[in-house]
Amino acid sequence: MVASLGLELSNCRGQSYDNAISDDEKRDTRNEAGALCGKLEQLETAFMAHFWDAILDRFQATSIMLQKSDINILTAVNLLKSLRAFVSSQRDQFDIYEKAALNVTGVNKTYKRDLQRSRKRKTFADEEGANDVSNLHSGRDKFKIETFYVIIDKLVSCLDHRLSAYKHLTEIFGVLFLVETASSSEITEHANTLVSAYPSDLDSGLANELLQFRSFMFPETDKSPSNMLKTILKFGLQSVFPNVYVALRMFLTLPVTNCEGERSFSHLGRIKNELRTSMKQKRLKSLSLLAIESELVRDLDFSDVVEEFARRKARKKVIT
Template identity: 30%
Template structure:
């Protein structure tokens, strides 16, 4: 059990460290104001390398760098984190002026740092797959997991209608004339 806890903690910290390596330079705006321009450009290029897929990309790294160099020194002092920066950009209609910053901050704030949904699914699997069900096939196990995870919706199903429909489809009686 302790080994399992240690492994899970290491996975979480690895995930969080990876997230911070990619987006960390944007979290502390006061530190970003004092960061050398070469380092900002390197962070923008690294972030682009992580987020681009093939030839498509949501932002341009050099344009992001230029926008950061233009916007960050002129920010009001009350803006200390990226949520406030996003609100400031939205409220002052600066999306068109700083589109790359706007896109990157939205990506930053929507990427889940937590693994709560995956953990919820695995905890449901632990409940379903106990030692009696180890021989169960993967398809049946997956179906039971979905039913357990979506238990609220499953409780609202009309079982009589489902049974009647199933019996119509699976009926083996043929009428020969």
């Protein structure tokens, strides 16, 4: 992104906008190109190019990891928390992004706000001569407060909303990751919470199984859920730790990401399409009724109707 910005500026700099595009282009096209080139020369554009290049790079890497099939919810939550911490830390990096933007060749060294004439609001006779608040900040401070900080706060808010969706599940299954450090009373309390959430799959023996499983897994180095499940399967301990086995399977099969359709398509858009623009109301009502009651239509036998239609529309004539 940043490299392409510098290339475009180098192409625009030192020549008129009309000459930067072929002469056979229309004037409107040349004017539009000139306006775009002027946008590229703004300091704010170079700043945002460096800023979004760093932000989107971290978001892209995290998003790819979250879409992997072998990732679990705990890892996803830790990734989102680390991404939130990274975005929050960028709040103090304004000077670094500004310095990088100023080093781009062809970029103005002044903010757009400082190049504009200050607007003075007309005051009436009954008003006091107070200064306009919008003119108290410089172009740098205005861009920092109204654009940079707003973007950071919005990103952090969206990540917090995403983390809140996993908060309930991580609290319920958190007992699976406290088997080493937690006390017996804490394990029992959290285990009972997990059992109450899934009463048909787990029973009250989960707490005792976790206490024994803690001693069994203590020599192991990897305490990830997948490794704990592999250990149970490796040694055939499903009958010894049945509730732990079921809880680990439930945790590892919980989906990390999900998707949904933006909206469902209407049957009317499928029935009355561009090939049926001349359809009249009677036929449209009949086809709509068939589409709505599609389950009943599939069970109907149309063989007699097809034979009767073929007999009436047959073009063959018997020659005597």
